[in-house]
Each structure stands twice: as C-alpha cells, then as structure tokens.
C-alpha cells in the first residue's frame with residue numbers, strides 16, 4: 001500500500017470508528033458531569049448540546065488520558081469535564097478533534113515538572129507552577145482542581161482548558177503567533193492588525209502598571225498568550241469583550257463560529273469599568 005493509500009485507509013477507518021461510537025447512546029451517567037461541571041453546557045441550545053456531547057465522546061475516545069503528580073487515575077468525570085470544555089472550541093467550526101494532541105495529562109493540582117520519561121521535551125516545561133500547559137505536537141497538561149473550579153463557574157472569567165486548547169489551535173500552522181488559520185485572507189489580515197493594536201495597548205498598560213486591565217498580565221508575554229487569553233475572555237466574559245474590544249469579539253466569533261453572548265443572555269455581568277482599555 002502506498003503512503004497515500006494507507007493514509008486514505010486510516011482516515012476511512014477512523015471515520016468509521018467515529019460513526020460507530022456516535023451510533024451508541026450517550027452514556028447517561030455522564031450527563032450530570034456536564035450539567036454540574038461544565039457551566040456553559042446548560043446554556044447551549046439543544047443542537048449545540050448534542051454536538052458538544054458528540055465532540056466530548058470522540059475526544060475521550062481518541063486521546064490518551066494520563067494521571068500524574070500523585071493522581072491515581074483519570075476518572076470518567078475528569079475526562080468528560082475536560083473534553084467538554086475543550087469541545088467548546090470545536091462547537092461551531094469543523095476543524096477536526098485537535099489532531100496534534102495525542103495525550104491529556106491530568107495533575108491533581110498545580111504542577112511544576114512532569115514525570116521523567118514521557119514523550120515530550122522537558123525543555124518546554126518551566127519550573128514555575130502551572131495550572132495548565134500546552135506543548136506543540138505534545139500533550140495538554142492540566143491541574144484538575146483548577147479545571148473543576150473554572151468549569152463550574154465560567155462567569156468568573158477564566159478557563160484553563162479553553163486557554164490551553166486555544167494554544168493547540170494556534171500551533172496548527174506551526175507558528176504559534178496568535179494567528180491561527182482563519183480560513184479567509186481578509187479575516188487573517190484584519191486579525192493581525194486588530195491583534196497587534198490590542199496587544200501593544202495591553203503591553204503598555206502592563207508596563208505602566210495600570211490597574212485594572214481587561215486581559216491578564218501573562219497575555220502581555222506574547223501574541224500567542226494574548227490569543228489564548230482573548231479566547232478565554234470570548235467564552236467566559238463575552239459581554240465585556242464585546243463592549244471593550246468589539247473587533248476582537250467579532251473576529252473570534254468569525255473564527256469559532258459561535259456567539260457566546262447569546263448563551264448568557266441578560267445574565268452576563270455588565271461590562272465593568274476598565275479605564276485603560278481603548279476599544280478597537
């Protein structure tokens with residue numbers, strides 16, 4: 001079999017396996033995990049909920065789930081909670097199932113270093129404690145306590161799963177510049193401009209120690225961090241993001257092809273006062 005043929009066969013086989021998986025009923029005992037731990041889930045429309053359940057099942061089946069840092073095993077609750085939050089990024093657009101992520105590594109709490117001998121480069125990992133980390137062509141590492149807390153309370157404004165999987169989408173073009181492939185040249189050009197202006201504005205605010213800033217201090221480190229932070233804001237603070245940075249909201253809505261503001265309706269917190277933000 002040629003390389004082309006074997007790829008075709010593998011793709012057909014994988015497609016068939018997915019169809020078989022989705023033909024089975026969704027495990028009913030997973031639903032309470034979605035309802036309790038994934039704050040977005042009850043707010044989605046029924047078709048979105050159905051798609052999220054399908055995406056969740058495929059991500060659980062196709063990733064290798066590893067427990068580290070003293071965690072005995074990755075439970076079904078952990079897998080459902082993590083996979084469903086990652087699936088939020090895939091809800092509107094068909095861009096596969098994070099094909100470059102083979103493993104999801106779960107720690108009980110913040111972690112410093114991975115267990116030696118795993119198949120990712122230790123050089124990529126820092127000594128600073130992390131709640132999450134995304135490695136290009138490698139795993140996503142997550143601290144379960146943070147995942148659970150933020151998953152249950154999306155309106156607190158942060159989501160480590162969304163953040164790390166947004167990095168993985170950004171890695172897809174091999175550049176990690178905060179500019180994932182948007183599929184349209186006009187969108188990509190506009191995104192580069194909007195990102196550059198907002199990123200420079202945020203960097204300046206952090207440098208001059210303005211308080212408060214809308215984006216987090218780590219978002220000032222690089223365009224890639226800014227993109228992941230903006231994605232978190234898009235999913236968890238849509239009203240504020242739209243009010244303060246309408247162009248960013250619009251571009252992220254075009255990329256992810258969802259409108260998170262519709263999920264929160266009138267219950268989203270009113271835009272808070274961020275005097276240092278310059279709407280663009």
Ligand SMILES: [Zn+2]
Nearest residue numbers: 163167225228
């Ligand atoms: Zn990051």
